[in-house]
Amino acid sequence: MDKFVIEGGRPLAGKIKISGSKNAALPILFASILLDGPIQLNNIPELCDIKTTLHLLDILGIKYNYENSGVILTVGTLNPEAPYELVRTMRASVLCLGPLLARIGRANVALPGGCAIGARPVDQHLKALEAMGASFDLEDGNIIGKCDKLHGAHIHFDMPTVGGTENIIMAAVLADGETILENAAREPEIVDLANFLVSCGAKIEGHGESVIRIQGVTALRGSRYSVMADRIEAGTFMVAAGITGGKLVLENCPLEKLGAVVAKLKAMGLKIGKTDEGTEVDATGNLSCVNVKTEPYPGFPTDMQAQIMALMCIADGEGEVEESIFENRFMHVQELIRMGAQIRIAGKKANVKGVRKLEGAPVMASDLRASASLVLAGLAARGESEVLRIYHLDRGYEHIENKLNAVGACIKRVKQ
Ligand code: EPZ
Numbered sequence: 001m002d003k004f005v006i007e008g009g010r011p012l013a014g015k016i017k018i019s020g021s022k023n024a025a026l027p028i029l030f031a032s033i034l035l036d037g038p039i040q041l042n043n044i045p046e047l048c049d050i051k052t053t054l055h056l057l058d059i060l061g062i063k064y065n066y067e068n069s070g071v072i073l074t075v076g077t078l079n080p081e082a083p084y085e086l087v088r089t090m091r092a093s094v095l096c097l098g099p100l101l102a103r104i105g106r107a108n109v110a111l112p113g114g115c116a117i118g119a120r121p122v123d124q125h126l127k128a129l130e131a132m133g134a135s136f137d138l139e140d141g142n143i144i145g146k147c148d149k150l151h152g153a154h155i156h157f158d159m160p161t162v163g164g165t166e167n168i169i170m171a172a173v174l175a176d177g178e179t180i181l182e183n184a185a186r187e188p189e190i191v192d193l194a195n196f197l198v199s200c201g202a203k204i205e206g207h208g209e210s211v212i213r214i215q216g217v218t219a220l221r222g223s224r225y226s227v228m229a230d231r232i233e234a235g236t237f238m239v240a241a242g243i244t245g246g247k248l249v250l251e252n253c254p255l256e257k258l259g260a261v262v263a264k265l266k267a268m269g270l271k272i273g274k275t276d277e278g279t280e281v282d283a284t285g286n287l288s289c290v291n292v293k294t295e296p297y298p299g300f301p302t303d304m305q306a307q308i309m310a311l312m313c314i315a316d317g318e319g320e321v322e323e324s325i326f327e328n329r330f331m332h333v334q335e336l337i338r339m340g341a342q343i344r345i346a347g348k349k350a351n352v353k354g355v356r357k358l359e360g361a362p363v364m365a366s367d368l369r370a371s372a373s374l375v376l377a378g379l380a381a382r383g384e385s386e387v388l389r390i391y392h393l394d395r396g397y398e399h400i401e402n403k404l405n406a407v408g409a410c411i412k413r414v415k416q
Contacts, residue, residue, distance in 0.1 A: 005414055006384065015407070019398040020226075020229065021232075028196045028225070039074075080108050084142070093110075094112050108144050118326040128157070128167075132171055154182075160184060173204065178213060186209060188254070190207060195225075234254060247284060255272075264300060268289070269287045269315075290319050309350065310336060313341040313342075315354040323348050333350055339381055341377070360382060363386070
């Protein structure tokens, strides 16, 4: 298991190119199950979760090959079995459920286990698919789904689930009749998935809003599509500028999809704005703590909670971070405290009191975004930090150490 050794205290300066979005690329890759004809996807990031997904698609009957920064996919004879050893490493594998049922009426997907940040059940996915005509058995931890032909339904989610919304959009585009999805999630990655499917001939309206209407069609063609930029990667690098007191220009930054994040970072004292070069983030002034509560989009994204908490650790004053989406997404707190941060957890809330300097220390990554927050803290800390188990990081950040070292960081990846 690799680790990062980070020499802190170096203000970052320069330009970073934002990669394609992991959380848009994953559902779009699974949507290829629905399509007749070759698919050319561009701006696909080089990440472990993408490789896992392509491996899973290969098992399901979809051949792929890399070309430039893109992937070409060809759908062959589909197999309904998604094996446990792959699904357990990536809960997004549950996104093959809707497409397989829509395409071949069968799906055998290992139940995704919980993960470090919470139980993350899929009850909303199953309830909605049952309303569309699917039936499910649970055998040895596998979800065995069957249906003759999915039909449209009027569905109301108990909460705006991103994966649930994506699964039902993919199930509905080939179903008989109209599906209305209420209390749908509004994340930009869902809009990207819907735009991709519309480019393949799907009939979808209202994506990005809370009510989505889908008219089923009989078949969908392949198409060429470029995946949106990764707003969470961009937000993470904005914090990297802030926590090192530096100045970065982010190329391909989806600024318009980061409204809640930019509002909070500006309130902390960062200067953020579009220039001809890209999005400039200037953090050479003082920083102050703010209060943050994570919410479904367009609220403050839970995937940026750990990162902004790291920034607050070295800002003036005190602030409260409330995690309202997942029940266990404070795994980074104990590790930040090892670096000298002053944080007190009370249920879903963490109270952060800024300190002048963090001290370098060995810390342990636990999940993707917690790992990012520990790297950010290491960039700011006095002396040397080690971030262990950075395989978590490799799931969602493309060559992060290369990108940061190119703008003045000193991060060494050490094989263990
Ligand atoms: C997606 O996960 C993202 N993953 C997550 O990003 C992100 O944190 C999350 O959405 C919230 O924005 C991908 O897009 C691949 P949810 P997902 O279904 O779809 C509960 C990252 O760091 N829920 O919106 O699994 C669930 O327990 C990852 O890139 C049910 O109760 O999230 C959670 O509390 C981490 N029943 C809440 O809803 C269900 O059937 C939100 O989950 C489904 C969800």
